[in-house]
Amino acid sequence: MVGHDWDLLDEVWPPFYGPGGELYAHTIPFAGMSSFLEMGCGTGVMSVLAAKAGCTSVVGLDLNPAAVRNTELNAARHGVADRVTARVSDMYSAVEPGERFDGIYWNPPFLDAPKEAMDSSIWHETMFDPEFSKLRHFLKKGVELLTPDGRIYLWFGEALGNPTLVRDLADEAGLDLRILETLATSAIPDPLVELFVDEEIEEDSAWHLHMLELCPR
Template sequence: MEARDFELLIGQNIIDRYHSDETRPAVFELLGREWDLLDDVWPPAYSPGGELFADLIPFTEMSSFLEMGCGTGIMSVLAALSGVERVVGLDINPAAVRNTELNAGRHGVADRVTARVSDLYSAVTPDERFDGIYWNPPFLNAPEDVVDSSIWHETMFDPAYAKLRRFFHDALGLLTPEGRVYLWFGEALGNPTLVRDLADDIGYELRVLKRIELTEIPEALADAFPGDLVAGADDPDAEWHLHLLELTPLRSR
């Protein structure tokens, strides 16, 4: 099986798990807080991402922050709770925008957090600049001819990583002089240098803030990954992992 077909299988397994799950709560707990969860918004309890390591992002040094693909809005809320004065959450999914607004209100930071429906940066105004931009993007490179425009395919797949390339490239014009990009990404399926290669091509210095081996995938999603893939994480040459990355534009040095 080709790598992209393999990634399609895994992604579709995860989507099917979501649709068959009748136990998703309307409110869930993460990081010692309760969060609202609307239908058609990805449940972080399935696979918590960079929000688990938000303390590694220097929010106290920022006055503005953008969360791409805000989903339930956890990272946006955490940024505001850490003192960031202006937080913008963007998502192509209108339900996610509503969900972010709900959680900003729940945690008393609605005056600092603005959520907008956006296709990548389309809803960013020309005068806006940010000290930090964060994204937990689609990890999987499925064949383009089988990916549709549904919310779940948008969430799960990025054929040829075209969206990730646009995210990095366009961020250069939206960062303040000291701004940084933060990415939670999984290079788990045979391309262990993808982000580093993109960083080199576009003009970023990359630093790993946190790395997690693939064998630590959430139990709720373990059966979405074929057994030979998880077992292969024992191979030190595979470099299958998840990580929180900080990318600094080289122009700011």
């Protein structure tokens, strides 16, 4: 990914090469940041890229202990272990008092699902967000953890047809939203399209994948 080799442990998303983690890496302005938080860090690709770009304080958080180990492995592999700290965390629970970030990023679970349909597996936690309560909390609490010029970066898609969702949640959280980059269906890499079940995507539906920048009002 992004021209480098990475460790990928079992039980860490994605379970095979998928272009999701690198698709929009070039859109985040790491160079202007000194502190960066990657929510749901998985393999820790963005955490490592932030540290390599000069962020001196990078925190990767994930519910999944294997993802935390994986992020540590990749930070060591790329020589930035001194700048990257990975912690097991349910959303922001492991953020320490007083920590603030110039950039907060997540490639979150994309799909709403009935709570009762979820099991406790890490794959369900990775894919599903009942009533988008995690995403809501990510934005609301994220605002409080930004430095004065800080921004939130969100990789998101409207795969299952809720085009106003992020804008509505951003409004609730007092954030202005800007699309940094967007891909229409025709341009989405095959391995990503294959992640979505055929019947769930109408042939002619105009779904997109975006990298969004959210800025406190």
